[in-house]
Amino acid sequence: MSSSAGANGAPVKSTGLHVGEPAPGVKKVDPIIVADGIKRQFGGLTAVDVEHLEIPRGAITALIGPNGAGKTTLFNLLTGFDKPNEGTWTFDGQSISGVPAFRVARKGQVRTFQLTKALGLLTVLDNMKLGAKGQSGESLARALFPWFWRKEEQEIEARAIDLLTRFKLDAKKDDYAASLSGGQRKLLEMARALMSQPTLVMLDEPMAGVNPALTQSLLDHILDLKKEGMTVLFVEHDMHMVRHIADWVVVMAEGRVVAEGDPHEVMANPAVIDAYLGSHHDQDLGDPDTGVVTAIKELADDDADESKH
Amino acid sequence: MIDWLLLFSNAAQEIISPTTAAYALAALGLAVHFGFTGLLNFGQAGFMALGAYGYAIATLTFGWPVWGAVLFGIVASIVFALILGVPTLRLRADYLAIVTIAAAEILRLLFTTNTFEPVTGSANGLQGYKGGFEDLNPIPAGTYGFGPWVYNEYDWWVRIFGWGLVALAALITWRLMKSPWGRVIKGIREDEDAVRALGKNVYFYKMQSLIIGGVFGSLAGMIFILPRAVVPSNYQTSLTFFIYAILLLGGAATVLGPILGSVVFWVLLSFFSGFVARAVEAGWLPFMSSVQAGQLRFILVGVAIMLIVIYRPQGILGNKKELAFVK
Amino acid sequence: MAHAASSPPARKARRLVVSLFATVFAALSLSLASPAAADEVGLDEYDFRIFGIVELDDAPLEDVRLVITGSGFEVEVETDAEGRWAVGVPDKADYNVTLDEESLPEGIAVIDEEDETPNVREVTVGQSGSTVANFFIGEGERNTVSYVDQVLDRVFNGLNFGLLLALAAIGLSLIFGTTGLSNFAHAEMITFGGLMTLLFGVFLDVPIWLAIPIALVLSGLFGWANDAAIWKPLRRRGVGLIPLMIVSIGLSLAVRYVYQYFIGGGTSQLPGATDTTNSVGLFGLTWVDVASMAVSVVVLLGVAYFLLGTRIGKATRAVSDNPALAAASGIDVDRVIRIVWIMSGALAGLSGILWAYFRPGVSWDMGFQILLLTFAAVTLGGLGTAFGALVGSLVVGMFVEISTLWIPSDMKYVGALVILIIVLLIRPQGILGRRERIG
């Protein structure tokens, strides 16, 4: 299933996603999400302040930024789990600002959570079945009469077992989800999200806390999603992984989008280094000295490579 | 000396008593709320009061037939569930607890106040609503039964009707919880945000659950008043706590647990209170008056609630792994 | 909760100017007076009679109109210069006597808190062939000046009640903030303060100025004991918050009936609680009321200083905010929680003592009566914020008392609970609370 990787292990990247120079808020050829003027404040703190953002369709986009940059908050806003102070956004051309979370999910924009939400006291299989959309047995009136939904239930179960097999969880299907390991729960949550056959999957730190042995298989899953025509937006702190699979990278710091571009260009962007080293460092250094910045950047990249080995 | 036979016979009577049935049904409603959906409803006494008063008022004030009165009680509890649910089901679980307990108290105070005396009978409550139910009794007059369970035709009719309702409600709950609907409900108990992220209208499901459990509570309130009068002081918060004790005893996330819990609870309580009362009379407990002996049962229930939650949170029938407590 | 302690008789007696005559006395005065003096209707025609006298502060009210109906019969009468009236009626039966409030002087009304329509009385003409119908006449709602007085009276009562509620609510809120426990047994900590004062001040005859401090110390110890014996071990076991809450319900039930086991179901008074003679002469306040408010305010200021000004208070707030972070930054969380329990116990005990003076009386379930209001206050203010609890308590206290101006007093808790539900509808996180984060 890791067939999406090229001969030498490097995945095939999508290119030509944007129109014009890559800068924060750059237009995309075929955006799936278009957000405008989104602002979210917690008391005095502005957690998210995004002027314009487009997420390209059919590609893997990484959302990166230091801790507290507002990535999760932006996820919450885009998926209807939180309400912004101002701003509008569309999904697939339809406005979904202010639409409740469950409707957003029904439209095909499904998310996972940074803190995994496995439904502990349901079996793994039940977790999966819950993901399927539009089940007639989920209506109260029909629930009482199994002959209305028995066939559908069998189909869903077959699909769930198929997905579980792909995620190597099929042996666990009758266990309570609470008994899974942290990494397995991440996998389960992702697989469950896929049960709804979404058009856009939003993964909040899918690799966090996952055993390195599992990360490769997770990466492969994410690449598989793209091959199946899904759009992926994911938050990740591990720069190496971002460079490995992302077609496009959006960098947030202190609530704003500070840079956008393909993974290699973005890593070379001084604004990104600013973001990671602290916002005031350019003032401290006076005029940004490109030499110094490049050195820092290289250091950062080396660190990332280092940690890989 | 203590008449042990009488004690055992009294305790045995509790097994099929309509009060046991009423508590079982109310606890089953609470199982739907708390055990399966994770809703902290502390106002089950309010739902029971609505069933009891709804039935009695529809009969006495409106002069409706039995089926109309039952329907009225059910509709009243549905409206109550909607009023409770609309503001609170979007909030954190502990807010629902406080709002439901408050709402049940509001109901009790409204039933107790002198302002509505002509309809509610205020503190004295209502009686004389049983005629219609008696007329439906298919059992010919006479005394039937064996052993400790010998009753007249009305008492049997009340028991058959009450336990019939319990059985029906248990069947419905069992079917529902095995269906995809039940899966969503249990998912909500585990983590409602996760279920929401999967495209389920969590609010709607919680409302349905609140209504179903509330209707069970309301029907339980009707069974409860068949062997007695409607008195507002019966519907205090401690009624809800007793039902919680039963639910926890039997197993919160099970269908048969609440029923078994109710039987065990009442048999033990009857035996224990009977024993203490007789022991006081016989002079075995010289430091205790008979009034004090009556209070001992409440102390016992309180201690039992604590011990069950701490040492056997899954109850008698619950699966250790599937205990209802998550957070 | 809320077995509706209706307004105590002492207070009512103070507010109302009662002109109720015993039947014998009224009959006597009627027989002594010349028949012409009373405005009489139909006394000669009929054998049976209803009569009465309308007075305010012993001053007769003239030309007050009354309508007597019943038994298919209706008659009107007006009082004479001495406030007297009498009518003849045809049967020994039940009659309604309605006093027309429009005919009373400005600012005067018929008042009876227990009665929705105090200006209508039901009387029965029985064996004796005659009966009396008199009314509670007082400075009524229609007078703007005395209405203000009434409002002020209620406001001060509400303030007093709100402050004593705040003492309990802050403890409840601090416990919730630091341990996550919604402690239903807080009610029993409130009762404990009243009980201990009763034990020492009345049963053991310790002077009250000594009995109260003893009770407070014991209440603090009781709080500590609660934590040490039950909650700390349960925290160690890692029992979840909802099970903990249910344990507290069991504890509340058990302890409450243990109280009843020992003191019975009645109400006992603390020294000075029913003494209404020592009035301050202002808005119907007594010195006990004033002292109660003063103590509450001083203690609340002390709590505020503790939370804002002392190291351990700041640590308490840090633990409330984020226990894991606080522990990581070197705060001794266990110590903070212990102190919170001792403090909450003492505050709840004090609240119980003041509540015993406010109701007035000590009873086995007195804490349980205000538990729900305490929860309402804490929820209103925002769960887990101490200052929110104070604001919430004042809102609840004021609302409960002031609403009795419009709704029957046996429904006064209904209003507060309805407000709770409405506030949650508008501002789910409470008045001063914060929203939870998701994901």
Ligand SMILES: Nc1ncnc2c1ncn2[C@@H]1O[C@H](COP(=O)(O)OP(=O)(O)OP(=O)(O)O)[C@@H](O)[C@H]1O
């Ligand atoms: N419910 C909330 N209440 C108050 N502040 C919040 C809330 N949610 C988020 N914040 C604040 O908003 C900022 C952004 O948080 P967010 O969780 O979006 O960061 P993030 O980019 O996801 O960080 P990380 O990489 O660590 O997950 C942080 O400063 C956080 O403290």
Ligand SMILES: [Mg+2]
């Ligand atoms: Mg995050």
